[in-house]
Every structure is written in C-alpha cells, then in structure tokens.
Amino acid sequence: MRSAIVLGCVVLLAACSNPRQEVTSQLAQQVLLPAHQQWHDRNAALVQAVKGFCEGDAERASVAQAFMASQQGWSYLQPLMVGPLSEGNRSWQVQFYPDKRNMVAQQAEALLDSHDPLTQQALDGASVVVQGLTAFEYVLFDDSVDLQADKARYCPMLMGIAHHQQGLSGEVMALWEEAGGMLAQLTDFPNDRYASAEEALGGVLRVQITGVDVLKKKLGTPMGRLNQGVAQPYQAEAWRSRQSVASLQASLAGAQAVWERVRSLVSDGELAGKIDQAYAETRDKLEALPAPLFELVQDPANQPLLQDLYRSLDTLETLQQAELASDLGIQIGFNANDGD
Numbered sequence: 001m002r003s004a005i006v007l008g009c010v011v012l013l014a015a016c017s018n019p020r021q022e023v024t025s026q027l028a029q030q031v032l033l034p035a036h037q038q039w040h041d042r043n044a045a046l047v048q049a050v051k052g053f054c055e056g057d058a059e060r061a062s063v064a065q066a067f068m069a070s071q072q073g074w075s076y077l078q079p080l081m082v083g084p085l086s087e088g089n090r091s092w093q094v095q096f097y098p099d100k101r102n103m104v105a106q107q108a109e110a111l112l113d114s115h116d117p118l119t120q121q122a123l124d125g126a127s128v129v130v131q132g133l134t135a136f137e138y139v140l141f142d143d144s145v146d147l148q149a150d151k152a153r154y155c156p157m158l159m160g161i162a163h164h165q166q167g168l169s170g171e172v173m174a175l176w177e178e179a180g181g182m183l184a185q186l187t188d189f190p191n192d193r194y195a196s197a198e199e200a201l202g203g204v205l206r207v208q209i210t211g212v213d214v215l216k217k218k219l220g221t222p223m224g225r226l227n228q229g230v231a232q233p234y235q236a237e238a239w240r241s242r243q244s245v246a247s248l249q250a251s252l253a254g255a256q257a258v259w260e261r262v263r264s265l266v267s268d269g270e271l272a273g274k275i276d277q278a279y280a281e282t283r284d285k286l287e288a289l290p291a292p293l294f295e296l297v298q299d300p301a302n303q304p305l306l307q308d309l310y311r312s313l314d315t316l317e318t319l320q321q322a323e324l325a326s327d328l329g330i331q332i333g334f335n336a337n338d339g340d
Contacts, residue, residue: 021189021197023261027204028186031257032080033176039073040169046070047162054155060140060148063158067140068243070165071133075250079211079258082204083182083193084175092128093168096135097237098221104134105142112153123160136161141240201262202330205320208258209332212317215251216310218244222297223306231297242292249286252279259320268327275324278316285309 049066052058074094077085085091096104107129115122123131139145139154147154176182185193186200194200220226222236222244236244256279266272285308289296296302325332 018197019265020201021187023265024197024200024204025187026261027201027258028183031261032082032186032204033183035073035077035080035254035257036085036169036173036176039070039077040166040173042066042070042073043162043166043169047159047166050155050158050162054151054159064140064241067133067136068241068246071137071238071241071243072246072250074133075247076254078214078251079208079255080204081211082207083185084172086207089128090168090172093131094165095132096129098235099129099134100235102234103129104138105144108135108138108157112157117152118156118160120160120163123157124164130157131161131164133161133165137238137240198330201328202332204258205262205325205328205330206332208255209317209321211251211255212313212320215248215255216313216317218248218251219293219306219310219313222293223303223310224297225310233294233297236293236297239292239294242294244293245286245289248293249283252283252286255279256283262324262328266324266327268323271319271323271327275316275319278312278319282309282312282316285312 046063046066046069049058049063053060053063081091085094107127111122111126111130112118129135136158139147139157145154174181180191182193185191186204189196189200194203217226218237222232222234222239224231233239237247238244259275259279263272263275266275289305289309296306321332
C-alpha cells in the first residue's frame with residue numbers, strides 16, 4: 001500500500017486544479033481500491049475458516065460466517081468493477097449467477113465423482129461454474145449435502161474454492177497496485193486506458209449505474225417480472241444461504257459510495273437531494289423486508305411490497321442514468337443489460 005500512498009500525494013497536487021480529477025482520484029483511493037482490498041482480506045479469512053473446519057475442531061458455523069462475509073464483500077464490489085475484475089472472465093470465477101439450470105449442483109457433484117479426492121489443480125482447471133462462491137454455497141448450505149458426515153468428499157472442494165478465490169483476488173490486487181496499474185490509470189492522465197479524468201469518471205459511473213440495473217434484475221427475476229408474473233425463488237441470488245437481501249444491501253452500499261464522492265460535482269442541488277432521497281428510501285425498504293427473498297417471492301401477498309422496492313431501484317437508476325449524466329455532461333451510453 002506504500003506505493004498507493006506516495007501516488008496519492010503526488011496526484012493530489014495536480015488534482016486540486018481539476019475537480020473531476022480530484023473526485024476520480026478519491027474514488028480510486030478511498031472507494032475502489034479499499035473495496036478490492038476488503039474482498040481480498042475476506043477471501044484470506046475464508047481460507048482460514050475452511051482450514052479450521054476441515055482440519056481441526058472449528059464448527060461449520062465459522063465457515064458459514066466467513067462465506068457470508070466474502071459474499072457481501074463481493075456484492076459490495078459489483079457496482080465498482082472497473083478494470084481487472086471485469087476482464088478476463090474473472091468475475092465469473094467469483095460467482096456463477098444466474099444459474100438457470102442448476103448447473104452448479106450438477107457440475108460440482110460430477111467433478112467430485114471424477115476426482116477422489118479433488119485436487120487444487122483439478123479445481124483450478126475446471127469450469128468457472130465450480131470455482132466460485134455459488135459452488136461453495138451449494139456445498140455449505142444445500143439440503144442434499146451432509147457436510148458434517150461427509151467431510152472427506154466435500155472439504156477438498158471447499159478448500160479448493162477458498163484458495164482459488166484468494167489467488168484470484170490477490171492477482172487482481174497486484175494489477176491494481178503495480179506500476180502503471182489500475183490505481184495509476186484512475187489518478188494520472190492521460191494513460192493507456194483513459195485519455196482524461198472525464199473519461200475515467202464516465203467509466204466508473206457507467207459501471208456503477210449498470211450495477212444498480214443488475215440489482216433490479218436480481219430482485220425482478222425471482223419476483224417473476226421476466227417470467228409472466230410467475231415467481232422464480234430458485235433464481236434469487238444466494239438463495240441456498242438465504243442471503244439474497246444482504247447481497248442486495250451490500251451492492252446498494254457500494255453504488256452509494258460512488259455517488260457520495262461524485263455528489264460534489266453536481267450543479268443542480270435539487271437533483272442531488274433527489275438522488276440522496278432515492279438511496280435512503282431504497283435502503284430503508286430493503287432493511288424493512290420481513291423475510292428472505294426466497295420466501296417473500298413465493299407469497300403473492302408480498303408482491304406490493306416487492307414492487308414498491310423495485311420501483312425505488314428503477315427511480316434510482318433513472319435519476320443517475322439520465323439526470324445525473326446530463327448534469328455532469330457525461331455520455332453514459334448503452335447499458336449492456338438493457339432489454340434483458
């Protein structure tokens with residue numbers, strides 16, 4: 001981290017004359033890099049928790065707690081995925097979602113059947129379907145898996161996934177902090193990735209707004225909005241661990257962290273207030289949900305509550321994608337998720 005501190009000191013002098021460069025530098029150093037570091041640290045803790053459970057006397061609950069921390073660290077990071085994590089198929093290695101055909105369970109069991117015991121090399125060479133947190137969640141929470149009684153079969157997969165995640169996040173961190181890496185590209189312009197601070201800011205906002213759109217889909221899909229109103233509870237993110245709402249909350253917090261740095265650039269005070277309110281209302285509605293999403297979507301009586309939350313997310317996305325982009329004079333462009 002020493003290189004990041006030195007870089008920050010140098011860049012600060014240049015950024016003072018350019019508010020957008022100052023904000024972009026703040027985003028890189030105070031939001032994006034710390035979020036990646038948190039994700040990496042939680043992956044390291046996951047490795048230790050699995051080791052304690054599989055090799056010692058630690059309880060399964062300690063692994064569950066570490067998994068949920070890693071899952072939320074990843075969820076927080078999703079609206080911030082600029083650079084290395086969005087490239088080279090890396091994000092799919094963290095989480096295979098949506099899993100429309102229960103491929104995670106099928107491929108996890110097939111891999112275990114073909115390797116006795118499963119080795120790290122075999123898992124690292126396997127499909128992304130079995131390398132990430134969705135497969136880890138399957139082993140830890142699925143009703144068909146008796147983890148306590150069958151540690152010899154499933155522990156190598158838990159350990160393999162945890163090590164794979166730690167290696168992946170370590171690789172991403174190195175790409176952020178190396179000379180000329182992502183941190184430098186968001187703080188010193190022009191560079192190979194961005195010609196200017198304005199271009200970099202637009203790139204961050206584009207990812208953040210896409211992240212809010214993804215939140216709508218993670219809520220709307222299990223609600224049945226894309227399935228003629230028929231609920232799809234098994235399409236909820238993290239449905240096995242009943243952590244769908246916690247993941248939505250973490251992603252919303254990540255998106256809001258970007259907004260809180262960008263807010264100083266907004267010329268329209270009324271618009272800034274509307275976006276503040278949209279975040280607060282959406283957060284409050286998520287916190288007020290009375291049960292896991294997996295359960296809520298199966299009772300038609302909960303549809304008004306869920307539809308109200310969906311509208312809040314839609315309002316938040318529209319305010320940023322249209323009005324905020326216009327105020328800042330930034331072309332957000334086509335959203336890769338539009339039309340889904």
